[in-house]
Amino acid sequence: MKESLRRTGAFLQQLVLPDDCCGCGVVGPSLCTACRRALAPDPVVRSVGGMRVVSGLAYEGVAQRVVVAVKNEGRTGCAGPLAAALRAAVDAASLQQQGLLLVPMPSTRRSAVERGYDPVRLLLRRARLPHRDVLRLVRRQDDQVRLDRTARFANVASGMAAVRPLDGARVLLVDDVVTTGATLGEAARAVRAGGGTVVGAATAAATPLRR
Numbered sequence: 374m375k376e377s378l379r380r381t382g383a384f385l386q387q388l389v390l391p392d393d394c395c396g397c398g399v400v401g402p403s404l405c406t407a408c409r410r411a412l413a414p415d416p417v418v419r420s421v422g423g424m425r426v427v428s429g430l431a432y433e434g435v436a437q438r439v440v441v442a443v444k445n446e447g448r449t450g451c452a453g454p455l456a457a458a459l460r461a462a463v464d465a466a467s468l469q470q471q472g473l474l475l476v477p478m479p480s481t482r483r484s485a486v487e488r489g490y491d492p493v494r495l496l497l498r499r500a501r502l503p504h505r506d507v508l509r510l511v512r513r514q515d516d517q518v519r520l521d522r523t524a525r526f527a528n529v530a531s532g533m534a535a536v537r538p539l540d541g542a543r544v545l546l547v548d549d550v551v552t553t554g555a556t557l558g559e560a561a562r563a564v565r566a567g568g569g570t571v572v573g574a575a576t577a578a579a580t581p582l583r584r
């Protein structure tokens with residue numbers, strides 16, 4: 374009920390107030406022509422712990438502002454070019470292999486509920502990319518008592534596990550933005566622990582590496 378009210382409110386607001394561009398703030402369409410052009414996918418490849426990660430856009434300038442608008446400001450109407458960037462990254466990361474299982478990063482229930490949607494799944498749907506939720510966050514209480522202090526810290530930081538056996542699955546991990554790669558690295562570990570093979574990862578955007 375709360376969600377439908379929120380959606381109705383957003384819809385009414387769109388009727389009353391002129392829109393502004395998610396990328397530059399200029400009044401007009403939700404994405405102006407210049408910003409759309411700036412969001413043309415330009416896949417870049419990096420290696421995260423030996424895993425090949427392909428990203429459709431550099432997370433800076435227009436792309437960064439649009440990602441923030443979609444992730445944190447509810448501007449889901451601006452998600453189209455990010456979905457196209459993710460699709461380009463998935464195509465490049467797949468290396469024409471068939472039968473890959475696309476696996477998005479697990480989200481906390483609370484963040485998905487607060488937003489009303491989950492950004493990476495929103496992009497996957499918009500890109501019409503079939504995917505499976507086979508990873509879950511390991512609850513902090515799980516197993517904690519049996520771990521030493523360092524291991525506990527690591528476990529709290531980002532513990533993931535496969536929700537079912539992944540024997541024989543060839544997995545392409547998917548996220549909206551890659552920064553340090555820690556999340557993708559943990560996901561890869563969890564997939565392997567579940568019996569699957571990780572062929573690489575794809576993200577809509579990547580934080581540029583500082584030299």
Ligand SMILES: [Zn+2]
Pocket residue numbers: 394395396397398399404405406407408409
């Ligand atoms: Zn713009």
